[in-house]
Amino acid sequence: MRDEAFIPGPRLTLPGAGAGPLAGLSFAAKDLFDVAGHPTGAGNPDWPTGRPLPQRHAWAVQRLLDAGAALAGKTVTCEVSLGILGFNQFDGTPRNPAAPGCLPGGSSSGSASAVAAGTVDTALGTDSGGSVRVPSSLCGLYGIRPTHGRIPADGMVAQAPSFDTTGWFARDAATFARVAAVMLGEAIPEAVAPAPLLLAADAFALADEPVQQALLPVVERVAGLLGKGTERMTLGEPGELAVWGAQRNVIQRSEAWASFRPWIDAANPRFAFNVARNLAFAASLTEAQIALARSVRERARARARLLLEGGAILAIPTTPFTAPPLGLPLPELDRCSERIGLLCSFAGLTGVPQLSLPLAQAGGKPIGLSLIAARGQDARLVAIARAL
The missing domain is CATH 3.90.1300.10 (Amidase signature (AS) domain)
Known part of the structure; x- marks a missing residue:
């Protein structure tokens, strides 16, 4: 029986470097991150169609491999990252090991599920509107949305570029900090300033x-x-929080429409209703x-x-x-x-x-x-x- 956290099909695995600060750790990568020689699915069956296979790993995947962590698979995401509760009509909904019978949160749902289940030590997710923060909360994990622009997004499927970030999960603070030092490229302070x-x-x-x-x-x-x-x-x-929420939604969805419109116009892809509806709303937004x-x-x-x-x-x-x-x-x-x-x-x-x-x-x-x-x-x- 397949682990619902991971995309359907054979598990994609890669060894990490022989040594490094993350040697001995395993990680999973949300299926928005490129792995060289393998299709990036983005949670939609039509996304990979007609696209050349990636020629190099996404920056975040390469960073963890170089630090010694081993890739243990690619994980389920909400369709083209447009979701916050974690379900996917095509690839299935990952389970929430911390709250059985409940949604895991999304769109980095598979990555959070794999970490919460103990299948991997850490996992990469993306966060535009909350897709690392929300599954962290609902699955009982450490998770971060870094400073926007702090971590390169090379090789990651873009949704809303002025919001998109790469984050990660861990079950314990020590592992979380080890991964953070690698991803941020700086030592984590030992002391906490008042x-x-x-x-x-x-x-x-x-x-x-x-x-x-x-x-x-x-x-x-x-x-x-x-x-x-x-x-x-x-x-x-x-x-004002309600105003910020509404206007963030306008900007994020307008950017998502700009990101996905060329593909939609060319391929007329399949979508679940909730995703198609939200994209249609985005298409109707005016410049004003x-x-x-x-x-x-x-x-x-x-x-x-x-x-x-x-x-x-x-x-x-x-x-x-x-x-x-x-x-x-x-x-x-x-x-x-x-x-x-x-x-x-x-x-x-x-x-x-x-x-x-x-x-x-x-x-x-x-x-x-x-x-x-x-x-x-x-x-x-x-x-x-x-x-x-």
């Missing part, structure tokens, strides 16, 4: 009450580690709508600079709820996706790094607390995760 912790009350208010209560002890642990107390504040003005959304993004970026460039760390729930059950009707899935987008939009719009900590449970299922720092402070977030 800093104020900002608790975004408006972001917490978006989460279910059991989630809020489960995360508050984690907030206290982080504040104790940082040593400068917790300041309750609001991420935006009243109602996109320009307005971009102006809203500038407001969010100004807010991020004000909050974070003095060294503070921001805490928000990664997701507003624990893993939803399998089999929900599409309208309910849409509501779940919309709520998730309200919490994931700030880092996406501003390009700052966001790391999800798997240190809480609500109702017997994992839930993540996210820490957010200023641009370029990725290693600092990893150091906090390891110290905890």
